[in-house]
Amino acid sequence: MSSKRAQRYWLMKTEPDGFSIDDLARRGREPWDGVRNYQARNFMRDEMKPGDGVLIYHSACATPGVAGIAEVASDSYPDPTQFRRNSKYFDESSRPDEPRWWLVDVGFVRKLDRLIGLDELKALPALEDSPLVRRGNRLSVLPLTAAHWRAILAQEKKNP
Template sequence: MTAKTQYWLMKSEPDAFSIDDLKRKGQEAWDGVRNYQARNFMRDGMQVGDKVFFYHSNCAEPGIVGVAEVATDAYPDPSQFDPKSKYFDAASARDNPRWMLVDVKFVKKLKRTIGLKELQSEPALAEMALVRKGNRLSVMPVEATEWRHILGME
């Protein structure tokens, strides 16, 4: 691998897909992303081997709960073509798919949840996309210095 490892944060609602689900399955397609910027991060930025913080969102204690790794290059999200899927997109064509995904594989579950409030209180993370007001992206880059700082918080 010639590319330098990059770091990401991916959000999932734990009642839809949790870190425990990923641990049980081992590897899973990260489907259902329907935001262009988040899609572009997966399509244009992510490389196999990149590290990912798994973040539980929209729950009692939102926060980073585990580490995963990008396991595949981006490929078309099949749910966009399935009329029965809640992620169906009638405007997306198989020869020109609108939505992409990557597979992620389980690396580890953290010993504890590193909560959003705790992350927000860390001066070293003040510029992190996650803690900036108004950022609701489900997929976002993490700087190497932020990655190391957060792992040190565990």
């Protein structure tokens, strides 16, 4: 396999009441549709590449935190829901010849042995510079450094 660039790392949020790591495990692979934030869109459209590592984060739930590992499973392509009039993600001002919203497919890798809660993440010195643990952070797709990735996954083997 020839790789033109080093693997990158990302974190993607999902609300488990709507779509959880278990749903991803069942389906194996899922188009990450419905993202309607320009910064998150730019990451998916311009920077994510197949094979990149993804941490799946459960948000807006009883215990928010990192729940599993996935990978970028496709190149980016236009989010089809933006053109579906009956979709809640429909965007009437987006044009098929110039799509506004883009996505990637996400492939399941594995569920973590245990959920690594936000309280734990906040306590990790390695994550001090990540927007993930900053108050008021609303970005649903964000980049991680290799150090962030390692620090988060190292927690899996530790007692909370």
